[in-house]
């Protein structure tokens with residue numbers, strides 16, 4: 001964990017109620033699949049947001065406005081300075097992925113898969129990406145994943161764009177492993193349909209975000225785990241679904 | 242040079258700043274970001290006889306200037322605390338620690354306190370009596386002077402180290418509970434634990450916290466905590482550890498002026514992992530600004546006549 005000050009470089013809408021925020025600051029030690037915790041003026045608790053992309057001195061986050069805290073984030077203008085805890089959580093393990101893993105993201109669960117895709121590509125692997133949204137106006141990052149040279153399948157629940165249905169309706173293809181992030185019902189559906197091993201990113205309401213308060217505990221087959229510290233990434237075999 | 246040291250029943254601390262139970266784990270997460278030996282001490286996570294999962298999630302909700310928690314005393318149980326957590330803790334913290342103990346029966350309190358009393362590195366035992374008594378319809382021990390006194394007597398009979406009873410603020414007469422503990426032999430009083438509260442999710446039209454209610458802490462509770470420390474100071478002679486919303490060196494001074502000998506910092510550690518360290522560092526400057534040479538001079542200093 002690192003406690004750093006980051007400056008907003010840009011903060012722009014990229015889909016319905018969805019924003020991409022680029023920050024400058026110390027990104028030393030950040031890994032794909034980890035999250036950061038933002039302190040916002042006027043809010044007591046921090047807001048946990050996944051690492052979407054990072055480079056030395058540069059951090060990209062994508063967030064959906066769902067309440068007052070994320071609405072406040074959307075108001076931050078370039079130049080604003082925020083207190084951010086970085087290096088939180090375990091991150092993805094790319095070792096077991098094989099050559100052709102599936103990356104499955106739903107809505108606000110899409111962002112961490114972008115940094116993961118880059119890491120897998122750097123290891124010479126070729127992931128296929130499935131992005132699920134409710135409707136056309138919520139779709140984001142399809143082009144960014146394609147620009148990495150990856151095959152991208154988009155599903156929308158209302159059929160207004162791409163494949164009609166859920167991410168699981170696009171899963172009938174061959175893959176060596178999978179990584180999934182999204183709302184819990186989606187994760188459970190992926191769990192049920194998946195034919196290989198894989199990893200899931202979980203979410204829970206957090207007090208601290210760094211393992212001190214036991215606010216975010218979940219049950220696994222190997223005991224009680226803290227989503228913020230022992231997760232947020234868990235192996236399929238660990239989950240009691 | 243100002244003097245920040247304070248003494249709790251013979252245990253001298255270099256400064257009065259103690260991270261509160263449940264907000265500091267067993268110290269290891271914080272030891273990764275700073276040398277926690279700058280602290281006066283810290284109070285480790287509430288420990289029970291059996292391992293506990295605690296409550297179902299969600300366990301946390303945000304409030305104006307604070308938070309609710311319904312962790313439900315998740316802890317690995319006293320065996321593991323003694324065999325695994327304490328050895329780890331001793332590697333990162335070299336001063337006497339405050340052992341926070343919880344129980345659901347008088348027997349459990351006595352057994353756990355008796356065992357932790359024999360552990361090297363434990364300087365003081367803090368007995369959390371906000372828990373429900375399983376033998377008495379789930380009424381919290383801390384809400385009745387008789388029950389609080391009974392726990393105190395049982396723990397004192399099996400321990401040699403200072404015993405501080407940690408009171409629940411969810412009572413009408415906090416002074417009466419404190420007095421009952423003192424009369425039963427408590428070496429000191431620790432207060433306050435969290436105030437019971439709740440939040441409702443407007444979209445789901447249901448409580449945010451699965452357990453429905455949770456304990457409120459953070460700056461929102463500071464005035465309530467201060468008032469209770471003040472009342473208890475007027476009611477007992479034993480030392481007081483004051484807590485509830487403390488977030489700055491000024492808050493520490495204010496708590497001490499109300500009657501606290503030492504001060505615990507809780508929720509502040511969760512939102513700023515460096516909070517306790519910053520308070521320790523700011524304390525000497527704030528003392529100088531307020532012309533305080535010796536911190537012990539101001540304990541209860543706002544009570545006149």
Ligand SMILES: Cc1cc2nc3c(=O)[nH]c(=O)nc-3n(C[C@H](O)[C@H](O)[C@H](O)COP(=O)(O)OP(=O)(O)OC[C@H]3O[C@@H](n4cnc5c(N)ncnc54)[C@H](O)[C@@H]3O)c2cc1C
Pocket residue numbers: 035045046047048049050051062063064065066067068069070071108109111112202203204205206232302303
């Ligand atoms: C590890 C992790 C990574 C996340 N990554 C992203 C991301 O990349 N993009 C994104 O859009 N969202 C992400 N989220 C969800 C995001 O944290 C919440 O949407 C956000 O905290 C909501 O804040 P609010 O004030 O707008 O909502 P409110 O509902 O007003 O928030 C009230 C409280 O509940 C908490 N809370 C509300 N919803 C959630 C939730 N789903 N998960 C955890 N806490 C919640 C808030 O942090 C706050 O303490 C992530 C959550 C976790 C745990």
Ligand SMILES: Cc1cc2nc3c(=O)[nH]c(=O)nc-3n(C[C@H](O)[C@H](O)[C@H](O)COP(=O)(O)O)c2cc1C
Pocket residue numbers: 207213215261262263264286287288310312314341369407433434435457458459460462484485486487505506507508509
């Ligand atoms: C997440 C959390 C867990 C807590 N767990 C315990 C506990 O195990 N035992 C205990 O005596 N108090 C526990 N407390 C209460 C605190 O020690 C403290 O009394 C209270 O939070 C008031 O201080 P604060 O406002 O500075 O947080 C907990 C508080 C929080 C926020």
Ligand code: FES
Pocket residue numbers: 205206207208209210211212213214215216217226227228229
């Ligand atoms: S949020 Fe505090 S332990 Fe995970």
